[in-house]
Amino acid sequence: MSGPSEPHRPPVERFTKSAARNIFYGGSIFFFVVFVGLTAQSHWHIVTNSTDEATMTAGVIRGKHVWEKNSCVNCHSILGEGAYFAPEVGNVWVRYGGKDDPEGARAGLIAWMQAQPTGIEGRRQMPQFNLTDQELNDLVDFLEWTSRIDTQGWPPNDAG
Numbered sequence: 461m462s463g464p465s466e467p468h469r470p471p472v473e474r475f476t477k478s479a480a481r482n483i484f485y486g487g488s489i490f491f492f493v494v495f496v497g498l499t500a501q502s503h504w505h506i507v508t509n510s511t512d513e514a515t516m517t518a519g520v521i522r523g524k525h526v527w528e529k530n531s532c533v534n535c536h537s538i539l540g541e542g543a544y545f546a547p548e549v550g551n552v553w554v555r556y557g558g559k560d561d562p563e564g565a566r567a568g569l570i571a572w573m574q575a576q577p578t579g580i581e582g583r584r585q586m587p588q589f590n591l592t593d594q595e596l597n598d599l600v601d602f603l604e605w606t607s608r609i610d611t612q613g614w615p616p617n618d619a620g
């Protein structure tokens with residue numbers, strides 16, 4: 461029972477400076493370890509699940525360079541990255557039926573690129589890049605390979 465007669469006692473200091481320091485260093489180390497762990501897990505996931513390294517042929521690699529050299533990404537998005545003037549091409553291989561008919565999809569994609577621009581009034585146009593047969597085939601290799609990247613269900617529909 462406290463009353464007016466009780467002598468005044470200073471409050472007990474529970475949260476000491478050393479406790480604060482321990483929380484600071486302990487917390488920093490703990491979250492740094494978590495961060496390193498998550499980074500390693502992401503890397504592991506990319507290398508083992510997301511990247512299909514076994515089928516990354518010379519054609520796929522050359523095709524990526526053709527893609528970059530001609531700045532296709534200035535109009536197109538690929539797996540969501542890029543410009544929104546022209547269709548997403550991360551899944552264009554699937555849209556062209558590549559899963560059921562790889563030869564047909566290859567021929568279709570090459571014919572499409574060779575037929576541009578269409579000049580159809582009111583339709584966005586894709587320029588003619590005058591690519592060689594080798595470059596066109598390499599591009600298709602790259603687009604085919606890209607379509608197999610595990611995007612965890614993105615885009616949600618084929619038109620993506």
Ligand code: HEC
Nearest residue numbers: 530531532534535545546547552583584585586587589599
């Ligand atoms: C100046 C903008 C522009 C650039 C650069 C461009 N494209 Fe296109 N591309 C388009 C447009 C616009 C369309 C859609 C045209 C249409 O539907 O008539 C298209 C369509 C396509 C399609 C068919 C997509 C589908 O879903 O049917 C493919 C494949 C394609 N482009 C590949 C490429 C590649 C490969 C490059 C680089 C070598 C490239 N594009 C560069 C504008 C561009």
